[in-house]
Amino acid sequence: MERESFSNDINKRLDSFINQNYLLDNEPRTYLGASAIGEDCYRLIWYNTNGLHPDYYPSAQIVRRFQMGHLMEEVTAKLFKGAGYNLLTTNEWSTQFGFEDLDGKIQGHLDGIFFSSNESILQHNIPIFWEHKIMKDDAKYKKWQKLKENGVQKSHPNYYSQIQFNMGYMRAMHDGFSNIRQTILTAFNTNTSEYHHELVEFDSNYAQGLVNKAYIIATTTNVEALPRISKDREFYKCKYCAYRDTCWEGK
Numbered sequence: 001m002e003r004e005s006f007s008n009d010i011n012k013r014l015d016s017f018i019n020q021n022y023l024l025d026n027e028p029r030t031y032l033g034a035s036a037i038g039e040d041c042y043r044l045i046w047y048n049t050n051g052l053h054p055d056y057y058p059s060a061q062i063v064r065r066f067q068m069g070h071l072m073e074e075v076t077a078k079l080f081k082g083a084g085y086n087l088l089t090t091n092e093w094s095t096q097f098g099f100e101d102l103d104g105k106i107q108g109h110l111d112g113i114f115f116s117s118n119e120s121i122l123q124h125n126i127p128i129f130w131e132h133k134i135m136k137d138d139a140k141y142k143k144w145q146k147l148k149e150n151g152v153q154k155s156h157p158n159y160y161s162q163i164q165f166n167m168g169y170m171r172a173m174h175d176g177f178s179n180i181r182q183t184i185l186t187a188f189n190t191n192t193s194e195y196h197h198e199l200v201e202f203d204s205n206y207a208q209g210l211v212n213k214a215y216i217i218a219t220t221t222n223v224e225a226l227p228r229i230s231k232d233r234e235f236y237k238c239k240y241c242a243y244r245d246t247c248w249e250g251k
């Protein structure tokens, strides 16, 4: 058997397994999660949080990237702990730290929290939240370089919004975290295996704007009442949207 076809045959079988199991492992979401709040299109967030199956599922390659993100988060958390940081990734009930609002219609989960005894990073002994992301060192968009040069707010506004949303809600809903004001974003470069860590300060106005946005989307029952991001279905974000048929053709 030729070398290429030998590899292709195995890959076909692996991809097929991923595609079949993606549906079983990923029921459509029925809540608005913090990771979605930074998305520009209100309708997309609504579709993504109201139990709708998408028109298009991610490729096996993309699914593997999601899995890589979860695995690297575990690896990085172990590294922090091994290096002496007091990082907790679960609470006393062995679940992620997080919050719920509107009877669970809005939710957020934290990757971890740095607690006291980390004098090297904690100021005034106030815990710091932790958010972990993997990133490509992409030659075209140069997001990794932009993160390092300009910070997450400019390079990855979605991640920045997720971080602010989590801090805003945790401050409001958990007495123990009402004074939280910082999150460490750890980014792992999947090309070079480098890490970059950024301290993100809480911005109450920005967070409140996101909470207002979440309330509008989560309490809307008719998606037609929400704006599309563009009037042109050929707009680049619409072309890649997993709900584009539902949105434009009412499928």
Ligand code: SF4
Binding pocket: 041, 042, 043, 044, 047, 228, 229, 230, 237, 238, 239, 241, 242, 243, 244, 247, 248
């Ligand atoms: S197709 Fe465009 S307008 Fe419709 S939900 Fe997706 S991004 Fe929004």
